[in-house]
Amino acid sequence: MRYLWLALTCCGQAALGDPTFENRSSALPDHVYDGDWTHFVGGGVAVFDCNGDTLPDIFVAGGANPAKLIINGGYFQFSDAPLSPLTAVTGAYPIDINADGHTDLFVMRASANVVLQGHGDCTFSDATADWGIPTDDAWTTAFTAWWDDDARPTLALGNYVDRTNPDGPFEACDDNVILWPTESGYTAQTLSPGFCPLSILAANDARGVRTLRLSNDRHYYVKGGYEQMWDITDRRFLGADDGWETVSLWGMGIASRDLTGDGLDEVMLTSMGDQLLQIAGANGHYTAAPYDIGTYAQRPHVGDDGRPSTGWHAEFGDIDNDGQSDLFIAKGNVDQMPGMATRDPNNLLMQTADGTFSEFAATAGVATTDRSRGAALADFDQDGRLDLIVVNRRAPLELYQNTTENTGNWLRVSLQQSGGNRDAIGATINIETLQGRQSIQNVIGGGHAGGQLLPRHFGLGTADTATITIDWPDGTQSQHTGDANQTVTLNKP
Helix, strand or coil: CHHHHHHHCCCCCCCCCCCCEEECHHHCCCCEEECCHHHCCCCCEEEECCCCCCCCEEEECCECCCCEEEEECCCCCEEECCCCCCCCEEEEEEECCCCCCCCEEEEEEECCCEEEEECCCCCEEECCCCCCCCCCCCEEEEEEEECCCCCCCEEEEEECECCCCCCCCCCCECCEEEEEECCCCEEEEEECCCCCEEEEEEEECCCCCEEEEEEEEHHHHCCCCCCEEEECCCCEECCHHHCCCCCCCECCCEEEECCCCCCCCEEEECCECCCEEEEECCCCCEEECCHHHCCCCCCCCCCCCCCCCEEEEEEEECCCCCCCCEEEEEECCCCCCCCCCCCCCCEEEEECCCCCEEECHHHHCCCCCCEEEEEEEECCCCCCCCEEEEEEECEEEEEEEECCCCCCEEEEEEEECCCCCCCCCCCEEEEEECCEEEEEECCEECECCECEECCEEEEEECCCEEEEEEECCCCCEEEEEEECCCEEEEECC
């Protein structure tokens, strides 16, 4: 396995400069994700442009505190935006549900979920009832969406512990739900069994087939549960005959990215202890990455606490724009679990030329030890370098400006098409330069309790142009050329 990995990454370019970040947390309004045991998990952040100025804005869960909308004024100036008080929020995902070109928000709660319709000026209104979206009092902790046709999206919800079960909370995982669009709204389908998911992602799997991946928390299913893959077309759970082996872990978050240039996404699963990277094979199967790949990140990398780490949000992104995806992992104790590290630094794992990863969080300045939960890599100042925002439980938000020197070139790609799926969710963006190939699936979901709806970011290294091939959701393909250091908006032919 080790030699296969090296062969697939032999053409990568070495890092151009060691990563550095400047703490800009004081630029954010005060906000803390807090609450009782229903907010031990969650704490997600949604990053999107709510007013069309190309600057990434922020919606962040508050738990027992009201959720907050933060407007990006440029040059690391941020301000509160008016938002109706909304508590019990675990996280949110940006999505254009009604195809009006303005980003909406699906807000997950430990109560009835809420859909906020965006109006293009960073104002929102509750459209849950108007759009016929069923609600209940489940504890929703995971979300993903996809389009089956040119109408409205299908929505999948992951529900955690059934708080009404008198025998709970252990072995009391709730059922998950798929909301299928109808002519008048949505109809709910129970997806069972449920094993307490903290992340769900609809994306093409190692077979190249659109599949719903559920990462489940063993802490509450205890035994008899496992990670799940549900074939969206066949509407069935996959098993060993499909190349999906049984894996059980304390699943917290999902990150998906093609690391080898073969067009298939590797998948990162965060957990307590080992963080599991699964490598997609040409046979449609996944295999665990070799230990010396450097991504298992099972214990704190600074300090003297030798107890296992607890991973939450994971996200791939090219921090130094060298053309190779790096990996950020938010870490933090659930609350005061004695068997796990209590001062648990976040990870910033930089990919090297041979395809292995090396830890840089401490020297980069982002190895904080609060109880981190959600996070996002996004270019908040639009200088071509991915910055970082981190949500902490019972501690303030953190914001870091990427100040890495001697970074490579970059390219951002935004997709647009007519019809109900305006942002071309389900498309794959392929980039090719003399350095090699990269691809990103344009999806909604994954992470831990939050995600982004922004142009997709690629590092180009020394390349100043790239060939861009788009595999559109309807199966057609188009090819384009993009110059470095700009955002390219591509409309489906």
